[in-house]
Amino acid sequence: MSKEKVQFKSNVVIRFAGDSGDGIQLTGTQFTTSTALAGNDLATYPDYPAEIRAPAGTIAGVSGFQLHFGSDEIHTSGDLCDVLVVMNAAALKANLEHLKKGGIIIANEDGFDEKNLRLARYVDGINPLEDGSLEEYQVHTVPVTKLTRECLKETGLGVREMDRSKNMFVLGLLYYMYNRSMDPTINFLQSKFSRKPEVADANIKALKAGFAFADTTEIQHGRFEVKAAPMRKGTYRSIMGNQATAFGLIAAGERAGLPIYYATYPITPASDVLHELSRHKNFSVVTVQSEDEIAAVCSAIGASYGGSLGVTASAGPGISLKTEGISLATIYEIPLVVCDIQRAGPSTGLPTKMEQADLMQAIYGRPGEAPLAVVAANSPADCFESVFEACRLALEFMTPVFFLSDGYLANGAEPWRFPSARDLREIKVGFATAKDCDNGVFLPYKRDERLVRKWALPGTAGLEHRIGGLEKEDLTGNISYDPENHEKMVKIRQRKIDNIADHIPEQALDSGPEEGELLIVGWGSTYGTIKAALRQLRDEGVDVAHAHLRYLNPFPRNLGQLLQNHRRVLVPEINNGQLVRLLRDKYLVPAIPYNKIKGQPFAVAEIKNKVWEVLNSLEN
Amino acid sequence: MPSTQTQEQTSNFTSKDLVSDQDIRWCPGCGDYSILKQVQKVLPELGLLKENIVFVSGIGCSSRFPYYMNTYGMHSIHGRASAIASGLKVSRPELSVWVVTGDGDSLSIGGNHTIHTLRKNPDLNILLFNNEIYGLTKGQFSPTSPEGKVTKSSPMGSVEHPFNPLALALGADATFVARSMDRDPKHLQAMIRRSAEHRGTSLLEIYQNCNVFNDGAFQAFTDRATKNDHALFLEHGRPLLFGPANKKGIRLRDGCHPTIVHLEEDGVSESDLWIHDEHDSLKAGLLARLSENENNGRGEFPKAFGVFYSTQRSSLEDAVLEQIESARDKLGAGDLDALIRGDHVWEIK
Numbered sequence: 029m030s031k032e033k034v035q036f037k038s039n040v041v042i043r044f045a046g047d048s049g050d051g052i053q054l055t056g057t058q059f060t061t062s063t064a065l066a067g068n069d070l071a072t073y074p075d076y077p078a079e080i081r082a083p084a085g086t087i088a089g090v091s092g093f094q095l096h097f098g099s100d101e102i103h104t105s106g107d108l109c110d111v112l113v114v115m116n117a118a119a120l121k122a123n124l125e126h127l128k129k130g131g132i133i134i135a136n137e138d139g140f141d142e143k144n145l146r147l148a149r150y151v152d153g154i155n156p157l158e159d160g161s162l163e164e165y166q167v168h169t170v171p172v173t174k175l176t177r178e179c180l181k182e183t184g185l186g187v188r189e190m191d192r193s194k195n196m197f198v199l200g201l202l203y204y205m206y207n208r209s210m211d212p213t214i215n216f217l218q219s220k221f222s223r224k225p226e227v228a229d230a231n232i233k234a235l236k237a238g239f240a241f242a243d244t245t246e247i248q249h250g251r252f253e254v255k256a257a258p259m260r261k262g263t264y265r266s267i268m269g270n271q272a273t274a275f276g277l278i279a280a281g282e283r284a285g286l287p288i289y290y291a292t293y294p295i296t297p298a299s300d301v302l303h304e305l306s307r308h309k310n311f312s313v314v315t316v317q318s319e320d321e322i323a324a325v326c327s328a329i330g331a332s333y334g335g336s337l338g339v340t341a342s343a344g345p346g347i348s349l350k351t352e353g354i355s356l357a358t359i360y361e362i363p364l365v366v367c368d369i370q371r372a373g374p375s376t377g378l379p380t381k382m383e384q385a386d387l388m389q390a391i392y393g394r395p396g397e398a399p400l401a402v403v404a405a406n407s408p409a410d411c412f413e414s415v416f417e418a419c420r421l422a423l424e425f426m427t428p429v430f431f432l433s434d435g436y437l438a439n440g441a442e443p444w445r446f447p448s449a450r451d452l453r454e455i456k457v458g459f460a461t462a463k464d465c466d467n468g469v470f471l472p473y474k475r476d477e478r479l480v481r482k483w484a485l486p487g488t489a490g491l492e493h494r495i496g497g498l499e500k501e502d503l504t505g506n507i508s509y510d511p512e513n514h515e516k517m518v519k520i521r522q523r524k525i526d527n528i529a530d531h532i533p534e535q536a537l538d539s540g541p542e543e544g545e546l547l548i549v550g551w552g553s554t555y556g557t558i559k560a561a562l563r564q565l566r567d568e569g570v571d572v573a574h575a576h577l578r579y580l581n582p583f584p585r586n587l588g589q590l591l592q593n594h595r596r597v598l599v600p601e602i603n604n605g606q607l608v609r610l611l612r613d614k615y616l617v618p619a620i621p622y623n624k625i626k627g628q629p630f631a632v633a634e635i636k637n638k639v640w641e642v643l644n645s646l647e648n
Numbered sequence: 649m650p651s652t653q654t655q656e657q658t659s660n661f662t663s664k665d666l667v668s669d670q671d672i673r674w675c676p677g678c679g680d681y682s683i684l685k686q687v688q689k690v691l692p693e694l695g696l697l698k699e700n701i702v703f704v705s706g707i708g709c710s711s712r713f714p715y716y717m718n719t720y721g722m723h724s725i726h727g728r729a730s731a732i733a734s735g736l737k738v739s740r741p742e743l744s745v746w747v748v749t750g751d752g753d754s755l756s757i758g759g760n761h762t763i764h765t766l767r768k769n770p771d772l773n774i775l776l777f778n779n780e781i782y783g784l785t786k787g788q789f790s791p792t793s794p795e796g797k798v799t800k801s802s803p804m805g806s807v808e809h810p811f812n813p814l815a816l817a818l819g820a821d822a823t824f825v826a827r828s829m830d831r832d833p834k835h836l837q838a839m840i841r842r843s844a845e846h847r848g849t850s851l852l853e854i855y856q857n858c859n860v861f862n863d864g865a866f867q868a869f870t871d872r873a874t875k876n877d878h879a880l881f882l883e884h885g886r887p888l889l890f891g892p893a894n895k896k897g898i899r900l901r902d903g904c905h906p907t908i909v910h911l912e913e914d915g916v917s918e919s920d921l922w923i924h925d926e927h928d929s930l931k932a933g934l935l936a937r938l939s940e941n942e943n944n945g946r947g948e949f950p951k952a953f954g955v956f957y958s959t960q961r962s963s964l965e966d967a968v969l970e971q972i973e974s975a976r977d978k979l980g981a982g983d984l985d986a987l988i989r990g991d992h993v994w995e996i997k
Contacts, residue, residue: 065994212992259996265989275988282984289739309975311982314738314968319764323731326724326761330704330735333722334743338735356725412988449984486720486736486743489660489699494668494714496723497707506670507715 034207034251039098041106042202045123046115046139047084048077048091051195056093057441058199058216062208063097064266064443067256070097071556073105073629074439078296078379085139085147090122099255103556103563105440107631113198115139115172117148120156132166134201136194138173170241172197179237183230193234200238206252210235260445267444269437270297272411273367274304278311279412280419281337284455289331290339291316291324296379297435298341298369321346325353325366332362333495335459335485337419341367343435344386345376348393355394356497357428358521361473361481364428365418366390369438372627381627382436384552385603390430391581391610397518399525401425402581404432406555409444411437414578417532420455425528426480432580434602436553436629460484460491472505478531479524526582535584539566540573546642547573547594549619551580551607554600554630561635572639580607588615598622598642600635661698663688668718674709679830679856683777684716686833687746690840696744703746704733706753709784710777710856713748727758730765730774734964737770741965744844747774751792752782755811759791766822769848770964775840776853778813781862799861814956815936817851818929824850825932825957830857831870835881835953842955848963869951877947882935882954887921890950897921898938898949904930906938908946924954932957 042059046052053074060072075092082089096106112127114120116139127133135157145153156162157169176194177187196213203210214232221228267275281288290313292302306315314336318324321342328338340350347368357364370386372378390402401421405414411433418431460482464470472493475481484491493505501508502516538555539562540547550558555576562574575590577583591597591611597619599608605621612619622638624630666688674680691701701719705711707726714721724732729747737745754762754776765772781799782788788801792813796805817825824846828839836854843850855866868878880890880898888898891910899909900922909916925931939951 061992065992067994067996256996261996263989263993263995265993278982278987279984282982287739289735291735308982308987309972310979311984311987312972314972316735316738316968318731319760322728323734323761323764326728326731327735327738329724330722330732330737331739332735333732334736334740336739352725353728360722446988449988486702486740487700489697492699492719494717494721494723496715496721497725498723 034253036253036255038100038254039096039102040111040206040252040254041094041096041109042111042113043092043094043109043123043126044113044198045090045092045119046195047119048079048089049081049084050091050115051192052076052091052093052115055195055199056095058213059202059208060095060441061216061266062203062210062212063095063206064264065212066208067259068097068099068254069102069257069259069443070095070266070441071102071105072096072441073436076380083147085116085118085144087118087122087148090119092123094126097254099257101257101563103560104629104632107633113202115194115198117144117150117156121148121150127165129164130166132168133162134198135167135169136172136198137169138171170201175237175241176234179233180230183226183233185226185230189227190230193231196231196234197238197241200235200240201242203235204239204242204251206254210239259443262445264443264445266441267409267412267446268300268439268441269405269408269411269433270300270369270439271304272409272444273301273405273415273431273433273438274308276412276415277305277339277365277419278308278313279449279452280416280455281312282449283452284337284419284423284457286423286457287312287314287336288339289314289316289328289336290341291318291327291331292341293318293321293324293346295343295346297371297438298343298346298367300438301341301367301369321349322353325350325364328364329353329357329360329362332357332364333360333486335483337363337365337423339365339367341369343369343371343379344373344389347386347389351394354400354428355396355398358394358398358400359497359500360495361426361521363422363426363483365415365422365431366428367415367431367433370432370434378627380435382434382553382629383602383625383627384434384554385606385625386432387551387580387603387606387610390432397522399522400427400581401429401525401528402432403429403578404552404580405437406552406576406578408437408440408442412444416452417578420453421528423455423457424480424531425478425524426483427525432552434553440553458482459488461488462490465490471503473500473503475520475524478527479520529582529585532579532584534586535575535577535590537590538574538576539563540571542573543593544571544573545595545646546598546639547575547591547596548598548600548639549575549577549591549607549611550600551577554602557630557632558600558635561632561639564632565636565639570639570643572643577607580610583614591615591617591619596620596642596646598638600630600638602629657695657697659692659694659696659698662692665698666691666718668716670715672716673712675860677859678709679779679858680710680713680777682830682833683775683836683854683856684713686836687775687840688717690837690844693841694744694844700742701744701746702736703748704729704736705748706750706758707784708750708753708782709858710748710750711753727753727756728761729753730758730772731761733772734765734768734770737772738965738968741771741969745772747772749774749776751776751778751780751790751813755791755813755816763816763820766817766820766849766851768964769823769961771847772849773843774849774851775843776813776851777856778853779856779858779862780865781858783858783861787861812936813853814851815933818933818936818957822851822957823848823959823961824955825936826850826955827853827855827951827953829855829866829869829953832953839954846958848961869953878950880938880950880952882924882926882952882956884924884926884955887918887923889918889921896946904934906934906941906949907944908949910946926955926958929957929959
């Protein structure tokens, strides 16, 4: 391809797709790292099957990774892609609907042989690369498998080993197309395979071969230039949601001066938090892979009782198993952080797909009146601050706190203008001492003006006391069946949680007028999509307001007023309508639900269309 | 790694100091009273500081125990005491952590935590009050009730085969397994002491009479008239003897088949008998099922009491802390800024 033919693009969406054993996620994250280092803003969306290795070549086994990057602000992983990279026929069949009309297809033609076509259920061996059905697209076929084997034939590796490097060949090709440096990937390969230098060498060879192939062949798709985005000054890194969650927990432990005790049972999409944390034990982090979800929450409670910050995590099905433990922590009034990395339910549901359907479970899903605080992250990087905030509230208010993330945030990545440790707020933790006794008697359920009790640790002489799941007498904590006392304690525990509203920021608008026709209220991972949609609408002359909630229980103090300031309130959610019910219930506003429940995020266009629909209905 | 359970120090409390200000609500005549008393008797002799003792319980009659101990205590949820206690022990290895549980709590609803706790071996002392019945819910069969047991929920007799708690514990690779009973205070005290001294999870099964819903379940082992013939008390390095005047003994035929012999009538001497070795895991398994052996003409096989098995294996908290130490040695103390920054950053100017 000729080097003069460089086209400038403001943003590009690339989707990589292939067998789940093809190394698609690795290819995607490597391209992401190089793109971040090139200074683009970006957002990613891994879309992979629940089966680790579904039969090779079938639609069920297709794994995808979408990356949206640009020279302008990027808020979503993109609705449709500009470039679709497919390693086999099944990948094309499963992903063609995600490609823009006129978009580029880069296909590994070796993945379209008779067997692959049959496995992808193309009838009678019809090859879509040859039958003219892709006329609306720019199709570039490359014999990736053949070329990779060719470039590695001197290495002495077997065919299977050689084929494992074909993703690197494709990556090299794309690095050329988008003018990316190969260095970060070469460094990565050298470090990852430091004990298997022959594997590192083979992958690097394939990477370079792909790059050279694109440089020298006659493929007519040209080369693209996406300039660095004008982002806020500062130092950035790329971060994924689960990684940010792990870092946020460690940071909270450091700022509170407490060890973190993280106990969990493996579950998609939460396990990567465990994997990340378990690599950082030099930070006084204890990670425990428990025998089950119940043991995880219970041992975290035990650790909190001992003076660590107990944390447990799961996705919806596991959270439901932890329910009784969480309710115990509410009556103990002990710090506990529960991370719910939501996925599509009910039951096992769609384990690798995203959903926001655990909000009600987080707020209400316990026996009895068992209020607690709920905090939700709105982007991969925001997982850091949000989980830090969940830890702060748990420790400062002696309460369990839910931290809500989801599969889209957990595995998505974005550039992060990371904070320095000294800028993180301090978390105040005070333990009870013998001075807290009244006439020699320690009252474990005596409270301060915020209604928070003291944290009395075993090992402190003179404060020996018992706590339990039975209703406790005010102040003493002794078992009490007194009806007046029970009602009083239920109200106190509720007021304590309500009081948190005085210790969190007021709700700010993300954009739009303070008063107006329409306010969009969102929470969680819909943030980027709503933001991108509203920005486009502003360019089209429509200015609606957007508030995105981090604090879901209690709500910020001014939320009611904010809702009143707008004629209508629209609540988009990836569920069947949960926040919308909470808003209607608490503020008696006729908020309009807008729901998508397909295991996928909203598309920007969907939000825009809905806004137009609501605005038009207001005019009529 | 320091352990409170073998600390060379003087206790700062007496038995009386362990009595809490709460009225005890167990039924009059319940075996739990004796267990509470023996625990309160033994604890001051262990060289512990009172503020370092924590009792954790689940749900059930036995699980009210922490409320009656003037130490730190947690009454928790059904079946989960050992999970909670594990988290506490790992986060605070210097504490002396006790789990009080029952047969329903630890073997039915909490069975999973019991076996996994034993496998992982945190330094906990589990006191399993086995009364072979559900008391707090007023008399249903439990996972240790014998087949055919008639209860409110099994009027035609239970159709379920019961757990053998000690065989289960041994199967889960427990490092300390013992049995005692509420009505033998001296033996119970000795077993509580041994449990406390063991580093790792100790499982002490205590036969406990529920005089309301399952009265007399263990009468054969506690009544003077029958005790000698039905209870065999184990001592490390000593032959297995029982019966009136200790004239009966257990011999291992072919090294693995227990048979009852009479020392005088069968012409065998003590040296021919099975000599108890509490470090022998295979024989511990035989002991756990001793009473299930078929009568070989010398009467029924007795049940064993005492320490069945004891071995040393790294405790969970020691292993966890060693990894943290080793991570610090290798990586240095955590540097939050370096962690957050990572390996790949770029500047926007």
